[in-house]
Amino acid sequence: MSRKKRKIPANLRISKKELVRKIINIFNDNSDKTFNYKQISSLLNVKAESQRVFVSEIMAELADEEFLTKISRGKYKLNPMGGYITGTIERRGVKMYLLPDEGGEAVFIPERKTNHALVNDRAKVFLYARRQGQEPEGEVVEITKRSKDTFVGVLDVSPNYAFLVLDNRVMNSDIFIPKDKLKGGENGQKAIVKVISWEEKGKNPVGEVIDILGDKGDNNTEMHAILAEFGLPYTYPDAIEKEALKIDAGVTPQEVAKRIDMRNVITFTIDPRDAKDFDDALSIRKLENGLWEVGVHIADVTHYVRPDSIIEEEAFKRATSVYLVDRTVPMLPEHLSNGICSLRPNEDKLCFSVLFQMNDDAEVVKYDIARTVINSNRRFTYEEAQATIETGTGELSEEILTLDKFAKALREKRFAKGAIAFDRVEVRFEIDEKGKPLSVYFKEQKDSNKLIEEFMLLANRTVAAHVGIAEKGKKAKTFVYRIHDTPNVEKLVNFSDFIRRFGYYLKTNGKKTDVSKSINKLLDNVQGKKEQNLIETLAIRSMAKAIYSTTNIGHYGLAFEYYTHFTSPIRRYPDMMVHRLLERYMTGGKSVNKQEYEAFCQHSSDMEQLASNAERASIKYKQVEFMADHIGQVFDGVISGVTEWGIYVELIENKCEGMIPIRDLDDDYYSFDEKNYCLVGRRYHRRYQLGDELKVKIAKANLDKKQLDFVIA
Numbered sequence: 001m002s003r004k005k006r007k008i009p010a011n012l013r014i015s016k017k018e019l020v021r022k023i024i025n026i027f028n029d030n031s032d033k034t035f036n037y038k039q040i041s042s043l044l045n046v047k048a049e050s051q052r053v054f055v056s057e058i059m060a061e062l063a064d065e066e067f068l069t070k071i072s073r074g075k076y077k078l079n080p081m082g083g084y085i086t087g088t089i090e091r092r093g094v095k096m097y098l099l100p101d102e103g104g105e106a107v108f109i110p111e112r113k114t115n116h117a118l119v120n121d122r123a124k125v126f127l128y129a130r131r132q133g134q135e136p137e138g139e140v141v142e143i144t145k146r147s148k149d150t151f152v153g154v155l156d157v158s159p160n161y162a163f164l165v166l167d168n169r170v171m172n173s174d175i176f177i178p179k180d181k182l183k184g185g186e187n188g189q190k191a192i193v194k195v196i197s198w199e200e201k202g203k204n205p206v207g208e209v210i211d212i213l214g215d216k217g218d219n220n221t222e223m224h225a226i227l228a229e230f231g232l233p234y235t236y237p238d239a240i241e242k243e244a245l246k247i248d249a250g251v252t253p254q255e256v257a258k259r260i261d262m263r264n265v266i267t268f269t270i271d272p273r274d275a276k277d278f279d280d281a282l283s284i285r286k287l288e289n290g291l292w293e294v295g296v297h298i299a300d301v302t303h304y305v306r307p308d309s310i311i312e313e314e315a316f317k318r319a320t321s322v323y324l325v326d327r328t329v330p331m332l333p334e335h336l337s338n339g340i341c342s343l344r345p346n347e348d349k350l351c352f353s354v355l356f357q358m359n360d361d362a363e364v365v366k367y368d369i370a371r372t373v374i375n376s377n378r379r380f381t382y383e384e385a386q387a388t389i390e391t392g393t394g395e396l397s398e399e400i401l402t403l404d405k406f407a408k409a410l411r412e413k414r415f416a417k418g419a420i421a422f423d424r425v426e427v428r429f430e431i432d433e434k435g436k437p438l439s440v441y442f443k444e445q446k447d448s449n450k451l452i453e454e455f456m457l458l459a460n461r462t463v464a465a466h467v468g469i470a471e472k473g474k475k476a477k478t479f480v481y482r483i484h485d486t487p488n489v490e491k492l493v494n495f496s497d498f499i500r501r502f503g504y505y506l507k508t509n510g511k512k513t514d515v516s517k518s519i520n521k522l523l524d525n526v527q528g529k530k531e532q533n534l535i536e537t538l539a540i541r542s543m544a545k546a547i548y549s550t551t552n553i554g555h556y557g558l559a560f561e562y563y564t565h566f567t568s569p570i571r572r573y574p575d576m577m578v579h580r581l582l583e584r585y586m587t588g589g590k591s592v593n594k595q596e597y598e599a600f601c602q603h604s605s606d607m608e609q610l611a612s613n614a615e616r617a618s619i620k621y622k623q624v625e626f627m628a629d630h631i632g633q634v635f636d637g638v639i640s641g642v643t644e645w646g647i648y649v650e651l652i653e654n655k656c657e658g659m660i661p662i663r664d665l666d667d668d669y670y671s672f673d674e675k676n677y678c679l680v681g682r683r684y685h686r687r688y689q690l691g692d693e694l695k696v697k698i699a700k701a702n703l704d705k706k707q708l709d710f711v712i713a
Helices: 016-029 037-043 049-064 219-229 238-245 253-257 310-318 334-340 382-391 397-416 447-468 489-500 512-525 532-541 573-586 594-630
Strands: 034-036 068-072 075-078 083-092 095-100 107-109 122-127 138-145 150-157 161-165 175-178 189-197 206-215 267-271 280-286 292-299 348-358 364-375 378-381 426-431 437-443 481-483 547-549 634-643 646-651 657-661 670-673 678-681 687-689 693-702 707-712
Touching: 016 037, 016 049, 016 075, 034 037, 037 049, 049 068, 049 075, 083 107, 083 138, 107 122, 107 138, 150 175, 150 206, 150 219, 175 189, 189 219, 206 219, 219 594, 238 310, 238 334, 267 382, 267 447, 280 397, 280 447, 292 364, 292 397, 292 447, 310 573, 310 594, 348 447, 348 573, 364 447, 378 382, 382 397, 382 447, 397 447, 426 594, 437 594, 447 481, 447 573, 489 532, 512 532, 532 634, 547 594, 573 594, 594 657, 594 693, 594 707, 634 687, 646 693, 657 693
Parallel strands: 175 206, 267 378, 657 707
Antiparallel strands: 034 075, 068 075, 083 095, 083 122, 095 107, 122 138, 150 161, 150 189, 161 175, 189 206, 267 280, 280 292, 292 348, 348 364, 426 437, 481 547, 634 646, 634 693, 646 657, 670 678, 678 687, 693 707
């Protein structure tokens, strides 16, 4: 039977929530003890009889909610309905949660109950009995796996000891460093510190300096710090550089004799203007049979990087090159990535190629996968190739225009089958020689980019289907696929509900192609609108992430049944795996161990995610650095995110994003409406809604936290 709730005494109205929380904490901290209301009142220092009676009422309510169990008249104990659950720790604003392995609701972990667990740690949590209408809550009882034991921060050095001061989003405590573990670090320098111990009741972990990155604010220091934050390397081991220098290009007559010699065929590369590692080249010629031969030539990296070598081990560990705002941190030593393997013009180069015979409608009549030797006639930048496409003139114009025509036909067919057009505008910076950002510009996909993209996609899916489609009666051999699952229906429905308020419609059920065509129509409709970037961002968030796997489920976003990564072995380890497997199977080799290669795929996907996070962090840092020169200025923006701790605003002019903390919205008390992506004022009912336009003033630029603070102008 439900208990009729007593009216709260006037002097306790404000504090009931706090009082309930304190009573819950006492029971959670003493899960095996029994208390009556007098004992609880004493522990809380509640002396007035009217307040003690109210404590009794709250305990009875908690029993009605089955949070407490009534042991005897007036005596209560924590209801042992909890249990143990495992998962991963994550931070949401200032709160810590456990994301359960089995899925379901996240479990709130009060700060005093984290048991030193940090973001991304794997942990075992004891679940408290759950109150009606409240989020599940628990305490960490065991950290089963630390996500990291090294941290980046700023040294605060005193005469006898030091601390590494961390961003509180990583850890709420600074790391204590004994004087003999400082490694010469000086006050204000950025350093990497390894945690060597953390006593159960100790407030601060104890650590030792692993490396001094340099002075805070120095560009090299800050970029190395970003890499180190994500556990990514920021230097190249000398031993591996030296080993690479021993490798010779080796384009000998004997090696050429084993390959198709294509050095006399018109061949060229198209790459960004600042690129040094040219993974791919295209060739084209008209054959006697009336068809076009289009060659997609990929650097033959695995010819030079041999299994079990130290270069191979380092490439596997890194799994990808990392592209920060001002530098590339290569997967392979520079001698290979920018030298021997790079398809530079007027040099003989060894390649792994897919040679297509195509008709005038860009239909593939026949293909051949083979090792080749090429000699590129010309290195084009995307801008140079684009000028040729737009004007119809310039060097190799006939070849470029023919390939552009084919690429457009391939793209049209791809979208007819349900591919999704996520052509995002990328933020880029003009920077000076010291790394300081001078201006922001936007990189857009033009026809020259799409030309290269379509032929790389064609080569990748051809290679995937070549291995993935087994002969009749035979089982397909283990291979590395690039897969992309269908969207999460719930996320898609939520996204669809949200965009209706902008006047857009999205189909969320039906055939795959129906949904993808509806997404494309939406992306077309938002072009040039103020909400374009917001809706494109939310559309991507409603999609699954593309990953590597040995289990092929196709690629939803590209509308391919078979897809892999074959075309960038200089900068991606999965492409090296694909090259090796292709060679093995083309020479009659047996299928490799699926489980072993699935682990390689998982590692590659994880490293790709880390590299992407580091790239975003470097962009964020440069945005904050750029906006530091604009403190006090007013900009037009769009609300790009809404949380319980504030609203995020993206500036229309330069796409820099900052936050207005909820504490600065002092004209009312605002609460977070998660379902409708908005903050609502309780008194005046003003709403701050995702997608709303705002004028904001730049209040603060915090480079340490990579954070911009705005105020409403």
